[in-house]
Amino acid sequence: MDMVTRLASQKPVVIFSKSSCCMCHTVKCLFTDLGVYASVHELDHHPKGRDMERALISLVGRNPSVPVIFIGGKLVGLTDKVMSLHLNGDLITLLRDAGAIWL
Known part of the structure; x- marks a missing residue:
């Protein structure tokens, strides 16, 4: 858990992802399209990926556990939460407040 919170x-913007996950790809594309340079940690390519995945499952309370998105060091959640924030206009505000975009 310490490694996840530190990263x-x-x-x-930090995204914990798996390279083969289509929803992870979608979320990464969303942030790229918004002009955000997210720090992406591919759990399936990381030596401590399984440990981090267990920590993420305990944080979000469900499996599959990816993608998990943090903005400004705070847990935002999974794809459904990010998309909801984007659709209602709150995602841009969060990103601006975190210093991820300057719109």
Whole structure:
């Protein structure tokens, strides 16, 4: 858990992902399209990926556990939460407040 929280606080936007996950790809594309440079940690390519995945499952309370998004060091959640924030206009505000975009 310590590694996850440390990594999540190092950049304005942090995504824990798996390279083969289509929803992870969708979320990464969304942030790229918004002009956000997210720090992406591919759990299936990380030596401590399984440990981090267990920590993420305990944080979000469900499996599959990816993608998990942190903005400004705070847990935002999974794809459904990010998309809801985007659709209702709150995602841009969160990103701006975290210093991830300057719109």
